[in-house]
Amino acid sequence: MESDGQNSADSFKRKIWKTKLHRRLKLHLWRIASDLLPTKDQTSRYVHIPDLSCPFCGFDSTSTLHLFTQCHIARALWYRSQLSIRLDNLQLSSTSQLIEMLLDPPNVMQFDKENKVKFLLFGALCIDCIWMWRNKVVHEGLLPSEVQKSRSFHKLVQEHWRLIKSSLPMDSWRSLSRWLKPRYNSFKLNCDAAVGLSYSSIAVVVRDWRGKLVFAHSKKENTNVTLQAEADAIILALNIATKLNASHFVIESDSKICIDSIRAPGDQVPWRLLSFVSAVNSIFVELGSVSFSWVYQSQMVL
Numbered sequence: 001m002e003s004d005g006q007n008s009a010d011s012f013k014r015k016i017w018k019t020k021l022h023r024r025l026k027l028h029l030w031r032i033a034s035d036l037l038p039t040k041d042q043t044s045r046y047v048h049i050p051d052l053s054c055p056f057c058g059f060d061s062t063s064t065l066h067l068f069t070q071c072h073i074a075r076a077l078w079y080r081s082q083l084s085i086r087l088d089n090l091q092l093s094s095t096s097q098l099i100e101m102l103l104d105p106p107n108v109m110q111f112d113k114e115n116k117v118k119f120l121l122f123g124a125l126c127i128d129c130i131w132m133w134r135n136k137v138v139h140e141g142l143l144p145s146e147v148q149k150s151r152s153f154h155k156l157v158q159e160h161w162r163l164i165k166s167s168l169p170m171d172s173w174r175s176l177s178r179w180l181k182p183r184y185n186s187f188k189l190n191c192d193a194a195v196g197l198s199y200s201s202i203a204v205v206v207r208d209w210r211g212k213l214v215f216a217h218s219k220k221e222n223t224n225v226t227l228q229a230e231a232d233a234i235i236l237a238l239n240i241a242t243k244l245n246a247s248h249f250v251i252e253s254d255s256k257i258c259i260d261s262i263r264a265p266g267d268q269v270p271w272r273l274l275s276f277v278s279a280v281n282s283i284f285v286e287l288g289s290v291s292f293s294w295v296y297q298s299q300m301v302l
């Protein structure tokens with residue numbers, strides 16, 4: 001018979017698979033929670049490892065918890081979160097406790113639903129990055145520079161958040177808080193693209209001149225190129241518009257290059273967007289009146 005401790009350990013590990021994280025991150029968290037990460041201290045159980053010190057700071061520690069939460073590299077990364085995460089105050093004693101806390105943050109953190117998702121994502125990416133950098137040091141003797149680390153981490157967070165955001169209910173889109181109504185008897189179609197590691201999700205939300213949600217649609221695209229996904233989202237919006245009845249349509253996207261290329265004279269369209277602009281023009285003629293607008297979408301910072 002399994003003990004209660006075993007049952008709760010299994011139930012929190014099951015929780016990992018139910019999150020909206022990328023599969024690779026889930027697997028990584030699960031390996032840590034199951035003590036299956038090939039760290040020096042784990043490996044030293046089976047083979048003799050002459051040097052058990054931390055690969056980043058040389059601290060004489062065999063603890064994986066040091067690597068992920070206490071080392072100066074880890075601290076610097078966790079510190080970047082705008083959620084005011086202070087791991088020191090939480091008195092973690094194991095890495096599985098760290099994962100458990102990411103999945104179920106203590107009440108003292110006072111996170112709402114969205115911040116809980118952000119916290120889990122941020123933590124999972126912190127751990128993932130630290131592990132990648134640690135492997136670079138251990139296997140290649142290379143530690144990325146501060147700038148590279150900061151840039152690559154920031155980019156990762158952005159990409160993953162966009163992907164998660166696209167799977168959240170449309171009403172939770174932050175962009176809608178800056179949303180302006182179109183003119184009377186018009187529809188506004190907001191496009192969004194969330195680029196993942198192997199595919200993207202594109203989405204279109206249609207609202208009428210009163211701001212009422214008329215239609216929302218999202219689909220998967222086999223591209224991990226941001227520009228392609230953004231262009232596909234605009235084409236999707238135009239195709240949706242052909243099926244709707246309104247005197248005027250506004251297509252709104254945060255892809256400046258796509259919107260600029262639609263407005264540009266034919267000979268100034270970037271070659272990469274030629275087929276996109278020609279597709280826009282062919283759908284354009286089916287629609288009575290359309291305008292395209294670029295909207296600045298502030299970067300999502302966790």
Ligand SMILES: [Zn+2]
Pocket residue numbers: 054055056057058059066067070071072
């Ligand atoms: Zn260290």
